[in-house]
Amino acid sequence: MIDVILPPPSFPSSKETMTRYTIEQGSVAISYGTDHMTGYFLSVVDQRLMWEQNASEAVNGIAKKVEPGGNGAYFDLHTGMGGFGIRVSKEVIVEFMRRYGVPEDELKLVRAGRDI
Template sequence: MVRFTIEGTPITVAYGYDEGLSDYFLSVYDKRLEIKDDGGGSYFDLHTGKIGFGMRVSIETIRVYLARYGVPKKKIQELFSGKYSEKNQKLQENQKEFSIPKSGIICNKSGCNQDWINHKLICDALPYPVKSQSQQSVYGIYLPEDNDKPIFVSVSFKMVYDKEDNTHYQRLDKESFLGKDAFTSSSVMARNPLNPQRVMQNMLVISYRDHFLKDGKSKTNKTVYNMTKGKLLHDWRGPILVTKAEGLNIIDFHNYIDIDSSDFSDLFDFFLSYG
């Protein structure tokens, strides 16, 4: 968590970012409203995350109130730049120990030594894209049918409430990658059949057009063909989107998380073994 304070009289403003809980937050303390017995009644609180004090609001709303309560424009831009996310904090830590490939993606040192041939493909891919501040999203890997290399992408999602199960789940925007008019299917990878020693902590979800062999428009996926050097066992056609689901329950999963370069070896083995 990162927290900043603007001290003032009678108003003090605190704001910052607490990933996974309150996310972006704003707390305004007004001494004039203080109840002397316990200090209560003196706060105005906003947050954008699942848990937090006060009212949950949109990112656009909290940006407006940050400006209203005197947070400098430059500080607001810095806060929403993604600089303080856990992923970027980890990248900054890794930069002290490992070199940075030209893509800007931090490679896992041991992973590179073990899987350099296929790992190099993802290192040469585009860097992680900037996530939209107006939409919730996770990182995925996009395998275009007419490209030579995989691409890191930001996949937006909406939270949907299921009345029957009384739970919320993430509905990913797969259509933007697989086609607006396409019916989609997915294969879930919870273990690596070619390398059982690689214990997976989370699942890879490989999504594709449902009838790509028969739809008459899906072409052989060049990205998969190049990744496997033509050794794939299945005639993969059309675009493919790969995302990561939290946990290993292949029947009931609702929470997607960011995919990263360390998942690429499992994905590579999936295409070598599926068929």
């Protein structure tokens, strides 16, 4: 058995505000922001991986294997106590936010523990 050591939860300075921004890259939507429960979050959704009403059972079955709800999300990170995906440290989420194109001025706010 492998023990997993989770980082302590990290929240932005204002725990009452939710912010959400989206970067569109073709069929891929990268959403990021802050929330009082999830802390900082990053979510990547590909519309091509979504469940579709007119798709075959086999195709929709694959979409549900990528994400059980069939919503096309395949990468979710958060720094708070709750949220979708994997809880990570502030440093880790900043690195993945950078990789997915979050502007540097907003990354500076995350590093400082402030709302985006």
